[in-house]
Amino acid sequence: MDEHQPLPLFPDDPGEPAFQTVAKIGDIPEGQGRAFTIGKNTVAVFLHEGKYFAIDDFCPHQGASLAEGYIEDCAVACPWHHWRFSIADGTWLDNRRIKIEKYAVRIHGQNIQVQVPEPRSNPS
Numbered sequence: 001m002d003e004h005q006p007l008p009l010f011p012d013d014p015g016e017p018a019f020q021t022v023a024k025i026g027d028i029p030e031g032q033g034r035a036f037t038i039g040k041n042t043v044a045v046f047l048h049e050g051k052y053f054a055i056d057d058f059c060p061h062q063g064a065s066l067a068e069g070y071i072e073d074c075a076v077a078c079p080w081h082h083w084r085f086s087i088a089d090g091t092w093l094d095n096r097r098i099k100i101e102k103y104a105v106r107i108h109g110q111n112i113q114v115q116v117p118e119p120r121s122n123p124s
């Protein structure tokens with residue numbers, strides 16, 4: 001890379017999936033989550049100790065919305081049967097070999113934005 005080249009105006013890597021606005025600052029109360037649909041994904045976005053986190057909303061046990069769960073110590077407990085998942089990286093805390101998807105979150109102006117990968121194309 002040429003060190004004299006100007007920095008890009010838009011820091012997103014063009015090869016990376018775009019960030020999409022899901023809510024505005026203030027829409028998610030501290031210590032709670034909200035579910036948002038982005039394409040075919042439903043993403044649970046949480047505000048915990050002033051920081052936003054995003055993981056899949058779908059609990060892999062029986063499909064409850066994790067956004068409706070209870071947050072404690074950077075984990076969310078599923079509202080139905082209390083399986084606990086890290087909101088930082090999606091790890092199921094009862095079996096750390098299993099994870100649900102986590103997503104990057106950023107604040108852009110007053111917007112909360114989540115980066116969700118494009119769905120994989122189905123080779124045929």
Ligand code: FES
Pocket residue numbers: 059060061062063064078079080081082083
């Ligand atoms: S549906 Fe989440 S623990 Fe059962």
